[in-house]
Each structure stands twice: as C-alpha cells, then as structure tokens.
Amino acid sequence: MADPATPPPTAAALTIPEEIKQKFPEILQLILGSESMNTEERQYWINILPIMTPEQLKNLQEILVNEREQLKAIDAKYAKEVGAIGQEQFIQQIGSERRKRREKREQAESSARQDESSRTEDVLKEIEGK
Numbered sequence: 001m002a003d004p005a006t007p008p009p010t011a012a013a014l015t016i017p018e019e020i021k022q023k024f025p026e027i028l029q030l031i032l033g034s035e036s037m038n039t040e041e042r043q044y045w046i047n048i049l050p051i052m053t054p055e056q057l058k059n060l061q062e063i064l065v066n067e068r069e070q071l072k073a074i075d076a077k078y079a080k081e082v083g084a085i086g087q088e089q090f091i092q093q094i095g096s097e098r099r100k101r102r103e104k105r106e107q108a109e110s111s112a113r114q115d116e117s118s119r120t121e122d123v124l125k126e127i128e129g130k
Contacts, residue, residue, distance in 0.1 A: 013039055014032075014039065014042055014043050014046060015043065015046075016028065016046055019050075020046060020049055020050065023049075023050075024049050024057075026061070027049065027057065027060065027061050027064070028046065028049075030061060030064035030065065030068065031045050031046060031064065033064075033068065034064055034067060034068075035067070035071060035098065035102070036067060036101070036102035036105045036106060036109075037109075041109070044113075045060065048116060051120075052116070056112070056115075056116065059112065060112065063105065063108050063109070063112075067101065067105050070101055071098065071101065074094065074097045074098065074101070075094070078090060078093060078094050078097075
C-alpha cells in the first residue's frame with residue numbers, strides 16, 4: 001500500500017515505453033496520479049497495459065477515475081470542516097477515509113490481477129497444447 005505522506009512518483013521513477021505513452025495517455029495519467037498505488041504497483045499496471053483486453057482497460061480506467069473522484073469528494077467534504085475542527089483531527093479523519101478507500105481499491109486491483117494471471121495461464125496452456 002502506498003504511504004499517504006509520500007507523493008506519487010513522477011514518470012521518471014518508472015519505465016514507460018514511448019509506445020505506451022502514445023497508446024494509453026489517459027489511463028497512464030490515472031495510474032501515475034493514483035494515491036493508492038506504490039511504484040511497483042504502478043509499474044505492474046504499466047507493464048500489462050499492452051496485453052489487457054479492451055474490457056480490462058475500461059474496468060481499470062473506471063476504477064482509477066472512481067478513486068480520483070471519491071478522493072476529490074472526500075477532500076471537498078472535509079475542506080468545509082477544517083474551520084470547525086482542529087487540524088490534527090482533520091488530518092486523522094482524512095487519513096482514515098483514504099485508507100478505507102485505498103483498501104477497497106486494492107481489493108479490486110487484487111481481483112483484477114488474479115483474473116489477469118488466470119487468463120495468462122489459460123493462454124499459456126492453450127499455446128503449449130498446440
């Protein structure tokens with residue numbers, strides 16, 4: 001899980017082939033901007049983008065957009081409450097909300113990884129059988 005105090009890495013911290021930058025610019029920006037992924041997770045998703053089906057790409061994009069929108073909503077909600085509660089309590093509340101959202105997102109990612117792994121194994125078995 002990514003440390004909430006650590007900002008997302010820049011693209012320079014990752015290996016991103018030019019082809020992926022050109023073919024998947026929108027989803028790449030979502031991966032880079034995700035607050036729930038660490039560098040290794042970002043690299044994993046970047047690496048498998050070319051072999052993902054259109055449906056898998058759509059699902060990943062929806063998950064990442066949903067994460068971004070939920071975090072914006074949380075930030076907006078708590079921005080109104082900053083004046084009413086102490087800064088330390090505010091930070092704890094946001095951290096808790098974000099942790100819950102990250103855990104939910106990580107579960108979705110884990111499921112997607114398992115599905116992808118299973119699909120990859122099936123393809124390899126099919127290739128070996130021919």
